[in-house]
Amino acid sequence: MNTGNSMSGLRKATVSALLATLLLVGCGGEKPEAMLASAREYLAKHDHKAAAIQLKNALQKNPELAEARFLLGKALLDGSDPTGAEIEFRRALEFKYPADQVTPLLARSMLMRGQADKVIKEFGKAELSSPEARADLQTALGQAYLMQSKPDLAEAAFAAALLAQPGYPSALMGQARMKAGRGDLPGAVALLDVSLEKSPKLYEAWQLKGDLLAAQGDSAGAMVAYRKGLEIKPDNLSAHSAIIRGLLAEGKLDEAVKQLDAMKKVSANHPQTQYLRAMVAYQQKNYPVAREAVLQMLKAAPESPYGLQLAGLIEYELKAYPQAEAYLQKALPRTPELGIARRVLIASYLRDGQPGKAMNVIEPVLDKIDKDSNMLALAGQVFMQNGQVDKAGTYFAKAAALDPKNTGKRTSLAMVNLAKGDSDVAFRDLEQVAAADTGNRADLALIAAHLQRREFDQALKAIASLEKKQPDNPLTHNLRGTALLGKRDMAGARKSFDKAVALNPAYFPAAANLANLDLAEKKPDEARKRFEAVLAKDPKSIQALLALAQMRAKAGGSTEEVASLINKAVTANPTELAPRLALIGLYLGKNEVKSALSAAQDAVAALPDKPEILDAAGRVQQAAGDFNQALATYGKLAALKPDSQLAYLRMAEVEVAAKNKDGARQSLQKALKVKPDSLEAQRGIIMLDLDAGRLTDALTVARDVQKQRPKEAIGYIFEGDAQASKKAWAEAVSAYRAGLKSAPADGGELAPKLHWALLAGGNAGEADKFAETWLKDHPKDGRFRLYLAESASGRKDYAGAARQYRALLETQANNPAVLNNLAWVAGQLKDPKAIEYAEKANKLAPNQPALMDTLATLLVDKGDTARGLDLFKRALETAPQAAAIRLNYAKALIKAGQKNEAKNELEQIAKLGDKFPAQAEVAQLQKGL
Template structure:
């Protein structure tokens, strides 16, 4: 016999004083294990006795000893698996149960437990794939397996299969509690809480030891809003099974939600005794420390948690929130960017990420994160207020004021939100009172929300003197914040003081040399002063300090594009932004867009493939890639890409609209209609989906259905023009001019938008009533003298029908309102030239002076100079124009004509041959053919 004192490591004195009557089952097992005469069968009997007393630890020791002597003891393997499963060790239990199965131990006993182990391991598909067809004999075993099968199907989201499995379980064993609990779980999933509780309560009355049923009841009561009832149910679960972690976790979570931090702390201590190293324990500790504002402790706990569960979205979100509070904004951005890539709709992560970008002076990045959800924040005052701050930091005071006001309108009666109340007064037109309230809040509040709201309102109201005074107050609170200077610049520019604004922008860059907003504003001033090289240096200065600054790199590329840079040069600059920030989506999307805009579809597709290789699940990258695939006519791949986007954004209609567009192009009208209806089911007032369905209905001759859709739109959008525009368009397509005119007139009665006036004039003219059309135009302009859009429409339509006298008249009237509009001057120059007006070239010269890098303006002036006889300068301008816009066939034709006139027939022939390759796609092909024949 082994000396027990050596095993226990006790001294003789200690051993003598040991109370043998109180010795544990563990001691008994150790003594028995040391006796050489015990057989595996006797150890097995001993283990069963311990299991009957719920002493699984002692039982496991006996079972291990038995298996050391006889590894092929099937019952021992089964009991070992059962004890491990009861002790919450499903991995080890799965191993032992499979060994018992291999040793041909009773399938009626092994298989149900094996199914439970796999469920605990989160492997529901393994249960359905491996065990669904297993045939058992005992009713209780069959019921047990079917109940597990029901849970597995439920975990896989297969509600019908789950319902059938639970029903089968109850056929084999009526009133089988786990199956009834499963049925209650399905009812709860369908939000039939009353039905679920009606099923659950009798089960718990009969079997109060079902701790998972108590947990389910707690979850249901919580979903119903009965927080206290849910806590009591979770307590019951813990009382039944003290080591049941889900109930501990739920209790702590409820306490944290109610900010009962002491109760949460006590419950967490109980959980630590059971599972101190469990990831959920660490996560809850981090959450508790965060709410206690002990951010360093929270950081330590969340790091331990992420060390075990590195991809947890909740863990990454909490880590980002903690780093934000610690003012470690770059780390916060790292964590929160990962979260958004996995779950784009996660609101808190997005909000903190936006705030992190704002606090680290990256307002453009904050705006990029905000924009995808702008249409979903109308009922979220916190997000609306944050949107206001984003826009004001991006220099858009008008939009900032709109969002601040919307935020206030949601909660105007809450006197605790004094800033919101003041803004609500502003929204109601009580401007002076609102300004006074905001000024009072600003004077006593060390925060800057009221200051920003006040400044945004003053800038929006063009009260620049008052805004400058408010900015001084903000500057005293945060003298080192470059936003102060940026706001001052906006006010100074509003006053027209460019010199002072320039000085203020430069001061902002002194405070923060990488402050992009200030550099961009200075670059705009440089461009206005015709100093593109100075503008370029602004962005290069930021890049020198911050070589990875995406905004500066992309702005440099954009500047190169607008100042005559070739496609390859612009793309090279964007590629530098990609190389510096390979995981950043925006430069990759810009590159795809640049190639698509230049109709370089193969290059766009290659850029899209590169982007997808790095960011395969980024929604905006997927959207850009889908457009590139569509442009390259790889329709199947484009559909697959948008299908993936639809999976990532299940509540967005956009992917289905994109797929419908592709299918229309591929002549798959049925598929297009199906996707348009899916889009409409997600967004009932999606005008794009409604318009698409209408077009397909009209194409199929279903005019009544199309008209019904227009009336539905009118009901949904009674104050908008779109429904009436579409109704009139349907009639116009059918050349039912009177009905179209009636629809447009009805729209004008409710909404006096220019688009309706334009449409009405067009159908009146098309119906043969030129006099009536002219009469309407005169009437409209009499009542809407400042409607420049309508006058521009009249000018362009006159131009189109070669009524150059009328178009010249309208352009001159437009120029009275906008004397320095280069596009208007250019159009007037062309129309005036057609009626031999000697002032034509004067208009063209002025347009060129205002916009010297615009190909269309160079084309007009160049051609007029050639016509006047100044061939050398005219050719120079036309050549420069075609270099900037090589795809513009009209400019190329004018260049060819000028070359012919200059006697350069070989060069002209080369240009005309380029045009001839376009075939019938170029409307002036007949003229090209005639010119070639004449050379």
């Protein structure tokens, strides 16, 4: 074989790496120096693969060939193999290849591996001789400092690079990145243009310029820059990717396919290529091909959040909802909080009949979606499917208010009209949209609106329309059952709920509705079986497991029994928040702090980055008196959520508990830095200032609130309450009056405060005059009338209280709370209708301990002791911790002559100590036994 002719021919043509390998194998007699020269030529042509093969063959013959080591490192670096490049560069240094050439490239390869710390530690003080080498290394150090979020040191390193070699292109690129990071995108592009004038073949600069132009909305300019970079380095996958993404964004699918074909020729099996192949196939609705491509990508990069997200989207379109869930759950923590992963995961749960899981996913972001109409509408659907109609309607209306002019969202416009009170137009529009829409958003909005307004017949009509579209959707039948419940058609409601669970036995909202009907009919075993049936189909159902735990708790189950049920939910769903929070809450509610601490520690270990878990753990630590640990936990919460005031508000609570009021004020000031109009922080600062006698400081904060919220009452309430705390009644009255003038719509809160301040200041006549005028101008203000009734009752003006309660009944005839209070006041007046009022209250709201207590007391006073005592027993079975009811029961037992039983009840109350304020009366009763 003529080796010279063969190699000469090879150098004149562009050949594949495979062909180069075959030729080299056939020419085993070639010298390392010739292979080295061949490799240099390949590198000059940017054919790093062929160069690498030549260099590896050369090194097989002479492993100590320093230049071959250096050039191989360079070829591997160009081929995106920074690990292999680093190895070869270090070997080149071992064989004494010039440090000026090796060190900057070695630093660059380490940066590609994310080793910024090592670069700074190893090369931060390195001395190189040539200006270009110094500039190159300082540029690498600048990039390392940027990766460490140390902009000042990065700026100094880039300046040192430019000092070593003025106009050094890569250093200018670094400065451009810094300008871009500060938001000066035009300035960054100008620097890049200077860099490209000096080095027009710097493909990285073209790439960055494209990114910056795209960020400014100049997609055409960005595309030109990307293509320039691709001309210089045809195997630059980043440029290929950017061009394909840009074409997809512009809807140029055919051109994207052509660009993808070009990318495949460069690196067909690279994960980035496979990802884009999946994206293109997804856009083409070729979901099987998209699935195959993304699986290839995930083999190489199994933790890629955007690969996992795309895989979830593909499985969703293929209606493989469990697979979609698995991918999206993994992607969720590492993709944008309100990104597509969360949206599709929620939609997937809704389509798969798992609204409870959808609720778990949307709840953490409900406070962040106020400006996102699509997320608000999605929240409306989630609440609707979970049977929370009022909340669903609220979110649909919020979505509508943000996007009323979009003709593609006539649902939103109709909801806006509805909110404005133009109900005829709104409902007509909603009905028309729902009839034309193949989806269910308009139907759900229409149904929610009717149910909120208690227009059950109209709701049933809308549900019938939805059923024509989705006859096999359990939501449809659950909604019908809800409407029928509103009409008191219990049999019809039960039938609809039964239909829903027949379609999907794991559908929790319908099962819960059936369980509630069972409980109302005194069939707790049947109710329990409803949830057990859900678990038979979905053993991990958090809602069903927690519902069983709640049932056991209400039935008087021990803490251990309830905890056991909650722990089943924890074991079945170890990464879910709800069961862990329920377990912590159970133990805290029972004051079993050690158990709560254990549950909190387990929760933090399993979910260390969940704000809700850290918040719960901090509360437990505070309850345990471990204030330092609680502060440390809230410090982690603050680091995790730097844009949230919650951590600082919690810290303030801990500091107050630890009697460090100065520390509490500092924490509240930090909360105000995060949220300058935080009412919670402002209220806390005012309370601390008043406690310390700093009335002027407290009033300054109150007036700041007034400036921030000029059309709200809260600032004037703060000012009035501050003055009232110092018994400055005239000043308090003045503040409350100013509030009523500035925010008349908030009179419901201000009017009672003004009346109270007038009374407290000794102006009873003025107070009566104000009350009369206010009720004349606001005859439907039930809140103020209720305040007047309770205020009169507190002053033992029972006749005045009765007048107000009777007036309330004229508009709220079936309000059990008003009837109950009127019953008690009437009892004090010896009004024979007292029991009648109490009986009606108990009928309207059965099994309510407070209502049962009133009726029982009145019955015993009347002489119907047996029924009265029975009612007391039932009330205490429902609310065993209600010490006030137990005290009334003890008094009734004494009247009935059952002194031993009364003694036992009083002893239970006495054990509560200071937790029950009426211990003096308890002691007096004990003495009389």
